[in-house]
Amino acid sequence: VAIGTGGKNIAAADAHKHIYGYAVGLDMTRRDLQGEMKKQGRPWCIGKAFDHSAPIGPITPADKLPKINDAAIHLDVNGTQRQHSNIGKLIWNIAETIEHLSAAWELQPGDLIYTGTPEGVAAVVAGDTLTGSVEGLQGISVKIV
Template sequence: MTNTVFPAQPTPLVDIVGSDEKFPVNRIYCVGLNYADHVVEFGEDPDKVDPVFFMKPGDAVVANGVDVPYPQHTENFHYEIELVIAIGKEAYNVSVEDAEDYVFGYAVGNDLTRRDMQLALKDKGMPWDPSKGFDMSAPITEIHPVEEVGHINEGRIWLSVNGDVKQDGNINQMIAKNAQIISKLSELYVLKPGDLIYTGTPSGIGPVVPGDVMDGGIDGLDTLTTKIV
């Protein structure tokens, strides 16, 4: 048994639909600028912008229905509804054709963002990390295993705030598809069982304030509900 100077932090866990077992989270990868309408929303040309990758800490996950405090250091706190891929096998340099073999399942996620901080950091040419990877910035539903739902490459993706629909798109509008994302990430990193990939958001991003309730879903998966407090 290895002695440590203080107790190790517990492994973040996500529920699995229909199982008492949990999905232990390793890393959280995220894809930015992966829907053409969202690229346009940012004032960019979809034909000249490639999706970008960034990360959140594994312990940023927040279970469905858990309240999220409005974070410090922002006055423009945004939602981004996303399909989440859960990785179930180690993947390194996998081809696009084989990439889906490494998927354990899918979930609905919300890539919460300090938008004003993100834009300020981008203007300075600095990394986005503090604007994306803060505590409780990755709400997520239970994971649906592939055996139950199959591979999700199309279907409505939406988010409402206080019942008012703000985002409404389709998974098939993603620029980099699921298999392409997994393949590319496996070139940059050794993907591990327990990794989550937030695959990007459609247009309609906007701010929330304390008291707002966000509901978001994807066809074939669950509705993710988060209240800002």
């Protein structure tokens, strides 16, 4: 979700007014770094915020899309389906996510919200090609180096 108009304490009913558009993004985690930070009693964020950890495809303006609330989500690794779900299965829907996040932080234009990960998380290795898609959006393909 790409934020177009920022705000603080945004009600779920008004969240759509703050959305610029949508894109397919991959939220990567380095479990090795995350595990090491856990052992050291340090914040785990280094395992989530490393170089190239959040690739994103082109952003499609919300007004150019049909409803995205029930769009299919897919991730293939080397041409084999790894994850498949539906946006309607998110724990918090997009509007609720914006409401909760904006209660903690003032959202700014250009902020990107990665909404969640479907079942099927597993390690990837150098040489793997990941292809992500959300129904109605341009997909993304990245090669792990």
